[in-house]
Amino acid sequence: MLFFLLAMVLQSAPARSTPDSVAIRFDVRIPMRDGVTLSADVYRPAAAGRYPVVLMRTPYNKNGDGVLKEARAFAARGYVYVAVDVRGRGDSGGEWRPYFFEGDDGYDAIEWCARQSWSTGKVGTIGRSYVGYNQWVAAVRKPPHLAAIVALAPMADPFEDVWITGPGGAPTPTMISWYHLTAGKVEQNMSAVDWDRLNWHLPLLTMDEAAGRPNERWRSIITHAKRDAWWAPLRYQDRFERANVPALHISGWYDDTQRATPMNYVGMRTRAATAEARDRQKLVIGPWPHAINSTQKLGRVDFGPTAVIDLFGLEVEWFDRWLKGKEVAAEKRVRLFAMQSNRWFDADDWPIPGTRFVKHFLRANGELATTEPGAEPADRYRYDPANPTPFLTEPSFAQLGGPDDYAQVEQRKDLLLYTTPPFAQSTLLCGPLSARLFAASSATDTDFMVKVLDVWPDGFVQRLNDGMVRARFRQGWEKPELIVPGNVYAYDIDVWNTCQTVLAGHRIRVEVASSAFPKFDRNPNTGEPIGTSARMQVADQTIYHDRGRASYVVLPFVPLEHVFAP
16 A cells, blocks of 8 residues: 555656755645635746746645655756645645545646746646546646646546446445545545455445544445536546647556546547647556556566656656657657567557457357357356455555456356457457447346456466446436346446457456456445445346347457567
8 A cells, every 4th residue: 555655646766856956845825716725835946947837736745755756856857846735635725525626726726837937837737546637627627828738547537437436337345445545634544444344344325434434525426326417527528629738648557547548548639629639649558557657567467677667758758848849759649568578569549540349259158259149048147246256456445456367266156258269379459348248137236247358378367457337327327227127238338448469379258247346336236226225135147149139349459560560
């Protein structure tokens, strides 16, 4: 946990600067439109003059060593670095309500920076995770002096992001630990709570009390269990038409908010306010967890010495281009890391031009094949929320899974497996993953999970990515509707993204289940309001794969010669 929190404020390992080259003013007050003032630490080059500004607004304490190191490094490169505690946190005034004030407060902070005597009027923003989100929710409000952003591992719109609810509409029990950490104005002690035990608590609504700290913010998200007007002010991904800013989008293949970064890149490339803004987007995805660029190894998998990059140099180059007007060499707009081959490559766009999106059908006897099924019997399993299918992860919000080995989990009887034959030659699987299941349940509400895995010849079963859908949200998050027991429905599932060189002799496997606990809460199968009941019942699930109801996944394959020179 300590490693994760440090990594959240360290953007990279920037070069050191000597203390006397930077002038620092602590606790400078920035007025917001409603009279609340936020606390800022301002780091300027010691030499008098006007400089472009890099703004970072955080709920994780602007006074940390990581922020100090980054701020001095930017000041040494000719920038004013402004670190701000968000409203209600640290030294800032106002009430801490996660997400609610970040758009307007971000706008006001950007424009304040532009007006200062030490500012050229060009402002860039930077930050990861929540700090990535708060950049976007400010950017779609079009502050006139916002000139560029660097968003690392940002969250998607809060309702559908894994940090609050899954992209299929299921709450994430582990997020109670984040609400506990950020309760009050300073960070709370995480080691005082047994998070593994707490994740089993029902109902979700009272997890805060079970953790020993009642939290109105936690309860508010659980009680707003559909995407209604309450969530509207917190959204940004429906407003890219209003954004007019060059953006550097950065994430990792095992970032647990990874889904947002490609979505934001595509959203800005296709819908940004101007042709210039649509052209000024860059995407970088490495083999990283949520702590971007922090390690070359996750679990058993070592991604090699090139996995960790000069991230600070990349960020400075981006700001030099858009805040200082420096020319840069022509380059492709997308840079990706192919896992297993452990190589970086460049592409013209995302998804990669030339990608073949191939349907792989769930077939009888656990086969996964490109040929459509005929008259095949359905597959069945029983889902018991009292004994849910596990998702391999640490129990707090710090990191939800990685390239974990699911060989032992797959011995359970509450999941289905579908596997390809061994690949005859190495193939690049790189792009968005999706699935369509035709399924029935004995319950009035339930979940369906899809996981895509790489099966190694030695028996290691590596998770690539996964997704889920809650049955009541099958037609959208605004209009939940229970299902009729026994009826067959089509469920479309976003399985996020991956970029893996599937080596010769490896196989691709698809896992279908009805829980991934504790990444997602256990659907009790009762159809009651989400998060409010401790009552559970067993559900009998049926997955169809016949001529009229052909369940499948869509896998994106890129010819190796398109991305790697011989």
